[in-house]
Amino acid sequence: MRDLDKIDREIIRLLLENSRRPYSEIAAHVDLSAPAVRDRIDRLSELGVIRGFTLDLNTELLRGGVGVLIELAIEPGHATAVADALAALDRVEHRFVTADSTVFVHATLGSGGVSELLDSAVPVDRVRSIDVHLLSEESWSPSITDETQLSIDCVECGNTVTSEGETATIDGTEYHFCCGSCLARFEERYDRFSADA
Amino acid sequence: MRDLDKIDREIIRLLLENSRRPYSEIAAHVDLSAPAVRDRIDRLSELGVIRGFTLDLNTELLRGGVGVLIELAIEPGHATAVADALAALDRVEHRFVTADSTVFVHATLGSGGVSELLDSAVPVDRVRSIDVHLLSEESWSPSITDETQLSIDCVECGNTVTSEGETATIDGTEYHFCCGSCLARFEERYDRFSADA
DNA sequence: ATTGAAATCGGCCTAGC
DNA sequence: GCTAGGCCGATTTCAAT
Numbered sequence: 413m414r415d416l417d418k419i420d421r422e423i424i425r426l427l428l429e430n431s432r433r434p435y436s437e438i439a440a441h442v443d444l445s446a447p448a449v450r451d452r453i454d455r456l457s458e459l460g461v462i463r464g465f466t467l468d469l470n471t472e473l474l475r476g477g478v479g480v481l482i483e484l485a486i487e488p489g490h491a492t493a494v495a496d497a498l499a500a501l502d503r504v505e506h507r508f509v510t511a512d513s514t515v516f517v518h519a520t521l522g523s524g525g526v527s528e529l530l531d532s533a534v535p536v537d538r539v540r541s542i543d544v545h546l547l548s549e550e551s552w553s554p555s556i557t558d559e560t561q562l563s564i565d566c567v568e569c570g571n572t573v574t575s576e577g578e579t580a581t582i583d584g585t586e587y588h589f590c591c592g593s594c595l596a597r598f599e600e601r602y603d604r605f606s607a608d609a
Numbered sequence: 610m611r612d613l614d615k616i617d618r619e620i621i622r623l624l625l626e627n628s629r630r631p632y633s634e635i636a637a638h639v640d641l642s643a644p645a646v647r648d649r650i651d652r653l654s655e656l657g658v659i660r661g662f663t664l665d666l667n668t669e670l671l672r673g674g675v676g677v678l679i680e681l682a683i684e685p686g687h688a689t690a691v692a693d694a695l696a697a698l699d700r701v702e703h704r705f706v707t708a709d710s711t712v713f714v715h716a717t718l719g720s721g722g723v724s725e726l727l728d729s730a731v732p733v734d735r736v737r738s739i740d741v742h743l744l745s746e747e748s749w750s751p752s753i754t755d756e757t758q759l760s761i762d763c764v765e766c767g768n769t770v771t772s773e774g775e776t777a778t779i780d781g782t783e784y785h786f787c788c789g790s791c792l793a794r795f796e797e798r799y800d801r802f803s804a805d806a
Numbered sequence: 807a808t809t810g811a812a813a814t815c816g817g818c819c820t821a822g823c
Numbered sequence: 824g825c826t827a828g829g830c831c832g833a834t835t836t837c838a839a840t
Binding site: 416424427428429430431432459460461462463464465466467468469470472473474475476477481491492495499502503504505506507508509510511512514516518520522545546547548549550551552553554555556557559560561562563564 | 613621624625626627628629656657658659660661662663664665666667669670671672673674678688689692696699700701702703704705706707708709711713715717719742743744745746747748749750751752753754756757758759760761769
Binding site: 631632634644 | 837840
């Protein structure tokens with residue numbers, strides 16, 4: 413498994429700035445051919461590093477309601493479940509889960525307010541407290557630093573996959589492993605599972 | 610000034626999903642010609658509703674440091690200034706300013722930790738307290754609802770510009786006004802200012 | 807209609823086994 | 824010496840203007 417190199421980071425930087433840039437323009441910047449740039453972008457997409465191409469909207473010019481940051485203190489162990497339930501909601505733009513089991517939700521309220529937003533999605537008995545911060549300003553400016561590296565977990569043991577790791581495509585899906593023995597163990601389990609089914 | 614219509618919102622939705630979509634494909638979806646779609650996207654960009662085309666990166670696969678949400682309680686009246694200072698930092702991805710003068714900053718820490726990040730940018734004497742939340746999960750899913758409308762402030766009086774408002778281009782810049790008299794007042798001041806200079 | 811970009815393909819080069 | 828991965832260049836198809 414190759415890590416991100418300087419060129420990958422530069423391509424990401426250029427696409428963060430303008431994702432509609434033609435491959436040929438990017439190619440000129442990083443001194444490669446257009447197909448090579450495309451290959452790298454495809455690879456970054458398959459890896460999941462690039463989740464998609466999207467818009468930077470100025471939400472301050474759009475009025476679909478009031479912007480809020482909701483702070484939910486959750487029973488330990490249930491933060492991820494609550495966060496997942498919130499992910500499905502249209503009005504929720506960001507979710508942050510903290511190490512101490514608090515969920516921050518950045519959302520736009522409709523006329524129904526906070527209760528309309530949360531009631532359907534959040535299991536009340538797991539929530540210890542709710543704090544709603546009204547927002548007067550929001551901004552977003554994504555970036556990537558020169559130190560940014562890949563951080564992929566081995567699907568077998570959970571350790572971080574280094575450049576010595578291995579990648580295997582099984583039934584059309586790519587899986588990443590930290591070492592050959594994790595790959596072997598995974599394949600064995602996979603074969604057993606497939607045979608059962 | 611025209612407001613957002615159903616087609617504008619559909620175009621935004623399609624671009625949020627994939628900003629590299631060709632105009633022709635969008636055109637087929639909304640039943641217009643490709644140039645017409647282009648005109649609308651240009652208009653949305655000029656209005657500032659679309660700030661740019663960018664990437665949705667999976668930060669959980671990228672390791673440039675530790676993700677944190679920093680909560681800064683600021684002296685009333687200085688929140689915006691502090692937020693602006695933070696905007697320039699590379700490691701800061703989001704900033705939220707609340708109505709009660711708290712600034713939330715979503716950032717990725719380098720080896721220098723929080724102090725390295727904040728020391729250079731934040732005037733310490735304006736900060737009442739700092740709270741750092743370590744993040745274990747982050748997610749982003751932008752969307753636009755059917756109720757979303759434009760919300761542009763009149764540059765003369767600050768009121769919201771409705772569909773009855775007026776737009777004028779002065780020295781190459783577009784300005785929006787809630788009514789004709791605000792436009793006239795603005796132009797008069799502008800001429801006086803230009804004459805002085 | 808013209809210009810330019812995206813997609814696709816065969817072949818080359820390099821690193822590693 | 825063989826394989827895999829990364830890149831190039833040419834060509835064809837499709838989009839932008």
